Amino acid sequence: MIVLDGEKRRVRIQEVDRQEFVDSRWVYKPGQHVTIVGPTDWGKTTLAYQLMEKVATPNFPAVSLVMKPEDDTVQLWLPGMGHRIVQSWPPNPAKEMVQAKPPGYGLWPPHTFDAKIDDPRLYWEFRRAIIGMYGKRIGQRKIKGGILFSDEVAGLARLYNLARQLDNVWERGRSQNVGLWGASQRPYNVPQNAYGMAAHLFLGNDPDKRSRQRYGEIGGVDPKLVENATMLLQDHSWLYLRRKPRALCIVSA
Numbered sequence: 001m002i003v004l005d006g007e008k009r010r011v012r013i014q015e016v017d018r019q020e021f022v023d024s025r026w027v028y029k030p031g032q033h034v035t036i037v038g039p040t041d042w043g044k045t046t047l048a049y050q051l052m053e054k055v056a057t058p059n060f061p062a063v064s065l066v067m068k069p070e071d072d073t074v075q076l077w078l079p080g081m082g083h084r085i086v087q088s089w090p091p092n093p094a095k096e097m098v099q100a101k102p103p104g105y106g107l108w109p110p111h112t113f114d115a116k117i118d119d120p121r122l123y124w125e126f127r128r129a130i131i132g133m134y135g136k137r138i139g140q141r142k143i144k145g146g147i148l149f150s151d152e153v154a155g156l157a158r159l160y161n162l163a164r165q166l167d168n169v170w171e172r173g174r175s176q177n178v179g180l181w182g183a184s185q186r187p188y189n190v191p192q193n194a195y196g197m198a199a200h201l202f203l204g205n206d207p208d209k210r211s212r213q214r215y216g217e218i219g220g221v222d223p224k225l226v227e228n229a230t231m232l233l234q235d236h237s238w239l240y241l242r243r244k245p246r247a248l249c250i251v252s253a
Ligand SMILES: Nc1ncnc2c1ncn2[C@@H]1O[C@H](COP(=O)(O)OP(=O)(O)OP(=O)(O)O)[C@@H](O)[C@H]1O
Pocket: 018, 038, 039, 040, 041, 042, 043, 044, 045, 046, 047, 073, 185, 236, 252, 253
């Protein structure tokens, strides 16, 4: 429980155990967008996969766009959830025919560490996956909807120039039953839609005051409350904001 003392009132924010949150408080409707913002190592990827594991199925698959050349958390979770790691999009159709449909895919293109080669490659791979998911297709296979997860949504939008494609999913994905889940280390540089369109927001404790003030502007609730609550968060815990129906709680580490 976090208790905030304002001038005139006390606000108590309930803390919910992580397992209980994931098992019984986490209610996700297809097409809803999720935004997770927290400093490096706060546990964004871990949280996203914990939430995703409850939601993704072979008929409602998740596609994770992995930008980093290496990531221990991704390496641990994707195989653990039975998600198929592919280097290129769409997945090989011949293999797809004979293998059981997984509850998700991790698109993880290899890196040569030469930006001149890697940048265009990653751009085209991620672009094909975003457009495919927006059109509810895994290659030739039609799906009813699913999740598109970008671990570094600010980088995807700016570095790889995919803001336009991401905006399509944020603005029209809901009617397609395609939810865009985006994580970011910093609350600025993130496309506005990451906040405006998200049904579920998770905010970590950012040591930078400017970041916390930015949090205050995006929550859609009392800015001071959001700023102060995130400042008091323990390591790896989150301030959770749900837009409809309105809910606010702390998710423990
Ligand atoms: N709830 C938790 N309790 C304890 N440790 C955690 C928790 N969540 C994540 N961790 C640990 O913190 C480390 C970072 O987790 P994770 O990779 O999910 O963070 P991240 O925010 O995605 O980091 P990055 O910004 O580098 O992508 C990992 O070692 C992970 O096991």
